[in-house]
Amino acid sequence: MKKTVAIYPGSFDPPTIGHLNIVQRGAQIFDQVVVAVSQSTSKKYLFSTDERVAIWKKLLQGIPGASAESFGGLLVDYVEKKGTNIILRGLRNVTDFEYEIQMAITNRALKPKIETVFIMTEGTYSHLAASLIKEIVMMGGKVKGMVPPLVEKELQKKLRNK
Numbered sequence: 001m002k003k004t005v006a007i008y009p010g011s012f013d014p015p016t017i018g019h020l021n022i023v024q025r026g027a028q029i030f031d032q033v034v035v036a037v038s039q040s041t042s043k044k045y046l047f048s049t050d051e052r053v054a055i056w057k058k059l060l061q062g063i064p065g066a067s068a069e070s071f072g073g074l075l076v077d078y079v080e081k082k083g084t085n086i087i088l089r090g091l092r093n094v095t096d097f098e099y100e101i102q103m104a105i106t107n108r109a110l111k112p113k114i115e116t117v118f119i120m121t122e123g124t125y126s127h128l129a130a131s132l133i134k135e136i137v138m139m140g141g142k143v144k145g146m147v148p149p150l151v152e153k154e155l156q157k158k159l160r161n162k
């Protein structure tokens with residue numbers, strides 16, 4: 001039987017509990033979920049591409065079918081190279097929706113076979129955003145419960161070295 005593979009792309013700078021929840025639930029639907037960490041050069045990241053992939057690899061231990069790697073260039077080309085046509089994304093609110101609908105339609109315009117599948121955020125995680133988490137940590141606030149404990153440690157380490 002053909003295996004269903006979903007690509008979950010994002011910046012994940014850093015991965016939050018909300019992101020992890022999407023992978024866990026995606027892994028219940030698809031045979032494989034590949035977390036695809038974007039290497040976009042136009043954005044400035046707190047964690048390097050290698051650091052974000054390394055964090056994900058640790059977070060995904062124990063989730064059968066889930067893996068992480070980085071990708072560059074056009075997402076649709078990468079998805080095709082992985083032998084699938086499924087993009088997985090999370091939705092938190094209307095703002096996400098407006099952005100996501102544009103991306104999903106654009107990706108289909110580029111490659112008509114591509115399907116973007118959305119999983120609604122767990123209600124308790126709908127306020128979680130990587131950008132906000134970074135700001136809280138920079139200002140000395142606590143992000144316990146918003147990111148996995150491993151990410152909390154990595155954030156503290158980053159700040160100490162800044």
Ligand code: ADP
Pocket residue numbers: 009010011012013016017018019022088089090091092096120121122125126127128129130
């Ligand atoms: P981007 O790819 O736009 O840089 P992120 O890396 O932050 O965004 O997120 C990747 C994907 O995960 C997006 O589809 C985003 O909507 C989704 N996402 C982010 N935070 C959450 C959350 N708390 N709950 C569910 N989905 C989320």
